[in-house]
Amino acid sequence: xxxxxxxxxxxxxxxxxxxxxxxxxxxxxxxxxxxxxxxxxxxxxxxxxxxxxxxxxxxxxxxxxxxxxxxxxxxxxxxxxxxxxxxxxxxxxxxxxxxxxxxxxxxxxxxxxxxxxxxxxxxxxxxxxxxxxxxxxxxxxxxxxxxxxxxxxxxxxxxxxxxxxxxxxxxxxxxxxxxxxxxxxxxxxxxxxxxxxxxxxxxxxxx
DNA sequence: ATGATGATTAACT
DNA sequence: GTTAATCATCATG
Numbered sequence: 238x239x240x241x242x243x244x245x246x247x248x249x250x251x252x253x254x255x256x257x258x259x260x261x262x263x264x265x266x267x268x269x270x271x272x273x274x275x276x277x278x279x280x281x282x283x284x285x286x287x288x289x290x291x292x293x294x295x296x297x298x299x300x301x302x303x304x305x306x307x308x309x310x311x312x313x314x315x316x317x318x319x320x321x322x323x324x325x326x327x328x329x330x331x332x333x334x335x336x337x338x339x340x341x342x343x344x345x346x347x348x349x350x351x352x353x354x355x356x357x358x359x360x361x362x363x364x365x366x367x368x369x370x371x372x373x374x375x376x377x378x379x380x381x382x383x384x385x386x387x388x389x390x391x392x393x394x395x396x397x398x399x400x401x402x403x404x405x406x407x408x409x410x411x412x413x414x415x416x417x418x419x420x421x422x423x424x425x426x427x428x429x430x431x432x433x434x435x436x437x438x439x440x441x442x443x444x
Numbered sequence: 445a446t447g448a449t450g451a452t453t454a455a456c457t
Numbered sequence: 458g459t460t461a462a463t464c465a466t467c468a469t470g
Binding site: 295297303305327329330331332333335337350352378379380381420421422423426431 | 447450451452453
């Protein structure tokens with residue numbers, strides 16, 4: 238398997254790396270969105286561990302019409318206004334969940350949407366949850382990765398720097414390996430260069 | 445109380 | 458490229 242060697246390499250970097258500290262997220266949201274590429278998102282679910290390398294992100298900013306927080310605080314978006322480094326998980330289209338990490342200072346409603354992962358661990362479990370065996374179809378898309386990892390509403394507001402949700406430091410990504418483009422699935426604020434993905438990754442939701 | 449809508453996905457043509 | 462699936466959330470009355 239060509240994937241085996243790759244998986245081993247990634248798993249090694251994950252095991253050696255440290256968990257990204259809370260402070261990592263208390264910064265400029267675009268910067269965090271870029272730097273999250275290459276890091277490893279892991280969820281220790283009751284059924285087992287699953288996770289992968291973050292290969293695609295989107296930034297949602299204050300004053301950005303596409304941002305859930307742009308029209309003030311509501312019960313749904315309240316965790317966006319809370320401390321950085323916590324999960325903002327919301328329900329959409331009557332059947333899907335999306336996973337974000339809150340960024341910036343308290344009171345500033347900004348976050349990074351995680352749009353795709355390169356599967357790394359818990360692959361059999363993810364294949365079962367997704368009812369698909371193809372690695373490329375496991376975590377390709379924001380709602381897909383949530384389903385693959387087994388995330389749900391109960392994790393809304395949970396920190397991502399301690400169990401059961403963890404983001405580990407992975408491989409560093411240079412600026413030339415980050416593609417900057419427009420976000421997907423929004424009406425207002427389309428056209429803003431706030432989507433980021435790993436150049437050449439076959440695991441992004443859309444090139 | 446009601447109605448419009450959505451940071452999607454899978455399965456079509 | 459098009460569309461059905463499916464409902465919590467929010468603005469409005």
